[in-house]
Amino acid sequence: MRAHFFGFLLLAGVSLPAAGQQKPTALPPMAHAPGYSWQASIAIHPKNPQNMVVAVSPGTVYYTVDGGNTWKTGTVPVVGEQGDARLISDGHGTFYYFQTNGPGITACYTSRDGQTWDTGTPVAMDNTKHNERVNVSADAKGSLYVTYTQFDEYPSEDAACRSSIWMTRSSNGKKWSTPKEMSQTAGRCNDARRAASGALAAVAADGKSYVAWLTGQTIFMDRSFDGSMWLSNDITVTRLKADAYSEPTLLVDRSKGPRMGSLYMAWSDTRSSQDDADVWFIRSTNYGDNWTSPQRVNDDALGQQYQPAMAIDPATGILYMLYFDRRATEGEGLATEVYLAWSNDGGNNFHNKKISTAPFTGQTILPERGYTGLAVHKGTIAAVWIQDLDGKPAVFTNTLTQEALGAAQIATK
Template sequence: MIYEDGGTDKAWAAAGPRPGIPDSTRLYVAYNYGLQYSDDLGDSWSAIKNLASGVGFLPRIGPGGELYISYWDGWSGIKMQRSLDGGATISAPVTIGTFMDGWDTGDAVQIPGDFRIPSIGSIAVDPGDGTLYAVYHDTTSTVGNEHNVDIYFTRSTDQGDTWSTPRVINGDSDTPRDQFFPWIEVDASGRLHLLFLDTRNTTQLDTDSSAFIDAYYATSDDGGDSWTEFRLTPSSFDSAVTGPGGGQFIGDYLGLGIGENCIYPVYPSTQNGINQIFSHEIVSAGAALFTDGFESGTADAWSFATP
């Protein structure tokens, strides 16, 4: 047990070397109460180290044991704190991206449906050169009364001191359809992998009582300069299917697992009439392309497991 309390929320973990000790393993857990770490595979844990006020603390570890923790400040943007000494000291927050629109944990007005869409971002670290990448969703523009929510991408090459100007990277970026809940990973070769939810395939209004949603996977071989997208869901799923606690609920974030040659996206869907979790196995295949009939782009990846 790391910590027991009824108010703990959104705990994420990361494991990697301690700074200056490449053969060591330190396990970090970050959550709304702070940061803790273990050097004995979880048998014992450090005292809680305070973090800034926010939601969705996501720890990532750089190739030299650098610790980066991204989080949503609860309203105006995505921020990050850093430790270069294994969590002994934590830096002041650095802003990764500032929202054009205000978001809170209960927001449901920017897109169709009646489920919450907290703007929890995601960061990843290149295990080779240490480049940091970040993604988050935000309103790009409004057309009439319709919000256009897109995926923003930015990167840092100086351990998070400065970040590139955030830019929209999803397709369908110039229409009032919505992309949200992004999750990013970097594999050992430096290739970027992105997962997000998307309403582009159905014409809808923000005031509609439900949303028809798809899961999309995208990949980049040039550090995020260009992306190729795949549609993962065979058909759009309906958010109106009752969630676990009653009412509409499709979670607060997605996830990606990265192996040596395989990528495993994990996302919610109601395509079978109930709330379920789905995954695929996407296998790197060099310059060749093999598809299972659901993808809408071309890339050197092969998704062979149906959802």
């Protein structure tokens, strides 16, 4: 099982530097509620990039209307125990916050600015099962796709208990389609490493739809060319190596350029060396029929990199990756930093830059998901991550610009 941070945050007007200065700021923590796991998401208002929202599990939302110079708390009327949290902007100016509670029921809350939220609408799921590990994505029209793991029972020591990947979608966050099972390869319930997990949907500009997930150590994918007729068999994309690895992240390029329609996938595993986890990237230009050989994103000689979050700027097609990095760590130390990688040629080449300040103590067991978040819009890059601060978990944010990254890249040549 992966290690977890636990806690609860309070924020009151925290200052950040202007975009482009690349100086992260912590959102200070307070006393925590035991038993809650940490996840972080960030989204940018597409019509007003100065308005950004951060969501943190359990049940906390922060917003800025000045590009990250100041942050305030938003109030989401979450009911019940709080578990997984996810946040997304639909591309038209609405933020959607998804929150699971203890029984595995997920609700969707909407806001126009991150400050005030509606009372929420339940997402269509089989509530006789246990639904966890929720992810959300949006297509070019703003429709929402919620993917999740459905456990027959959770937790369970029954070796016959089944976990599977499901998806439901909505055009407005209020009315949801009947959930559809996406996976044919069953996962376990009694072993977290063998459960079906990490499902994420990606939809191309022309409606071609894809869902990728992890079962055991194999990344699978399903696809539909019309958004409704899905394959009857799981496509095997790749098998992850060794004991330390992450769930996959999947994107499709919707920018109006030569790589439009390309599929991008990233994860972390230790295929290079048992003690050296790296972030890996692959690309498909023929709808997932074939993929490039795994390419290492990080540019260090030796050191663990893990927990990649990936985003693509729909205006420019530039691909970004946020990840934890231990390249400065020697031996068995856990000194951890945060790096941003970007590629302007579809992942053929990546540039890497550290965007955290002082190293912090990472986890003994590399987390598989949820501790990093990334959003990009028209050259504005917004990053969020969970790290240790003075022995307590804290949320850090950093707002950058591609213009500043490009200038730094030129300066180092």
